[in-house]
Amino acid sequence: MKKAIILVSGGLDSTTTLAIAKSQNYACYALSFDYGQRHRIELQAAHQVAASLGVIEHKVIHLNLDAIGGSALTDSQIKVPTTGILSNQIPITYVPARNTIFLALALGWAEVLMATDLFIGVNAVDYSGYPDCRPEFISAFEKLANLATKAGVEGQAFKIHTPLIHLTKAQIIQQGLRLGVDYKITISCYQPNSVRHACGVCDACRLRAEGFQKLGVADPTVYFTRGDSS
């Protein structure tokens, strides 16, 4: 079995990505990041997801991106927008260089595992305007990976798999359900409460809810109501 590293946040997209990697018969290694995110509780979901899909190892890298800030997700002074997605704008939930950082760390682990397959659940259709979710970014990272590493110099080619990149949220959910994903244990919300209930109004919640709605299947997400956000 070929080894693959899958970036797993505990959200809907990355969970589906892990299920896809598994269905393609990869030996799956899950990688999560405790990076000072507001919704750090997603790591609990990541652990459950990794366990439920039977990964070989689940590693969590700790890094204090909140020391850099510049995003509503890593700077507690910046509020998470709840007024809906504005088109043609990169939202304040964009974390500077996040996918570059995460893929770089995945690349490091890949070298140690002698793996060349990396999976990331980026999405360019229902995407929320993040520059580091686009195909041209992924392709540039692949080129970089082959130049940056000992494995690359020795002639191996890294492949960044993005199985969701051209799917709508509804199609992603459809594929996940087909593969037996239990979306109840996943959390997409940018500001869930302490028992992992979702706010229902941030961009991540809106995109997720819309996906279930368009597909016409029940949304297993539990939402908290105002005054219950603790």
Add this chain to the structure above:
Amino acid sequence: MKKAIILVSGGLDSTTTLAIAKSQNYACYALSFDYGQRHRIELQAAHQVAASLGVIEHKVIHLNLDAIGGSALTDSQIKVPTTGILSNQIPITYVPARNTIFLALALGWAEVLMATDLFIGVNAVDYSGYPDCRPEFISAFEKLANLATKAGVEGQAFKIHTPLIHLTKAQIIQQGLRLGVDYKITISCYQPNSVRHACGVCDACRLRAEGFQKLGVADPTVYFTRGDSS
């Protein structure tokens, strides 16, 4: 004044790079990494270097690369080689994807600071065989940076400055001395002792000592002797 981020490890190369950035009239922001390195004590040198060269801010990012391992610098089970540099081999002190990870983090901070100039002291002449110290890697990272970021999408171009890339170690030292660098406060050793004395036999020590020797100036490095490595 234009802002620049300079990767500062506390070693000879990065210190010279910071002095060069300063001489080019950049407003200098130093970035260091506490990444589980064996020679973590280099961060003390980084603080001294940053202070002595009057940076505006010195940020330290913490990340546990020792959880990934795969290098003599991040895995305490792997010994640092002391038998001299073997040509045409990537040494075991290579840290998987390290410069990709470090530049990615610098890129994140750059976006927040609204800076587009990044300085890194990589060197391809007296270089120790690391793939992520080569010009082609740097150029690929520049391309990636412009695709990965909000700033890039908005039309700004990131520049990765590598002022040492074509210099020998002797030339680097010569340039640093001209700029008033005090190399006594820097540490290049991969396994210094607790009072920041160098081993004298690792690759980093060998390259550094050779540089001073070739230039014909006194080497201010203090070496510990066997039995004095604590």
